[in-house]
Amino acid sequence: MVKMRDDRKTLDLLSWQPPDVAESFEPERVRGHSDRIRMARAYAEAIKESGLSRDDIHADMVAHMGFEFSRNTLDRVTAPSSDAHEFTVSKLIAFLRAVPDLRVANELLKGTGFAAIPEQYLAAIEEAICLDQKEQLDDRIRRARRSWKGRP
Numbered sequence: 209m210v211k212m213r214d215d216r217k218t219l220d221l222l223s224w225q226p227p228d229v230a231e232s233f234e235p236e237r238v239r240g241h242s243d244r245i246r247m248a249r250a251y252a253e254a255i256k257e258s259g260l261s262r263d264d265i266h267a268d269m270v271a272h273m274g275f276e277f278s279r280n281t282l283d284r285v286t287a288p289s290s291d292a293h294e295f296t297v298s299k300l301i302a303f304l305r306a307v308p309d310l311r312v313a314n315e316l317l318k319g320t321g322f323a324a325i326p327e328q329y330l331a332a333i334e335e336a337i338c339l340d341q342k343e344q345l346d347d348r349i350r351r352a353r354r355s356w357k358g359r360p
Contacts, residue, residue: 230323231310238315245288246315251295252286254309268306273298 237253240246255265266279277299284293295303304312313324325333 229325229329230314232314232318233311240288244294246318247294248286248288248290250312250315251303254307254312255286258307258309260307265303265306269299269302272302272305
């Protein structure tokens with residue numbers, strides 16, 4: 209089917225790309241020779257792309273954690289040149305709530321064999337696991353049936 213010039217309803221199936229389930233930053237945007245530098249760049253990219261001010265992010269983080277911390281901490285953690293400043297786990301969680309960008313979590317998990325995905329996909333993963341287990345059970349049943357019916 210050919211798409212007409214003013215047709216806005218027909219999709220171009222050849223240009224369609226599936227959504228990226230485990231979102232990640234472009235590698236050149238978070239390049240660094242250490243995990244701390246990569247994460248600093250990931251935090252900075254997420255902040256920049258969120259459109260939120262650092263003051264708003266800091267305020268959201270403080271509200272989530274229930275205690276005050278220096279706004280400069282946010283600046284130091286997002287600066288690749290700042291040595292030895294990293295978020296604690298509670299601040300990382302507060303940051304992800306203030307700037308809900310899965311790419312930050314996936315950058316943190318890079319190299320671990322794990323990935324952060326939207327919660328909406330958990331049921332799909334459970335379904336895939338169940339189907340895999342069902343296939344394994346079906347194979348066991350077929351082998352058992354062949355065995356007791358006298359066929360190898």
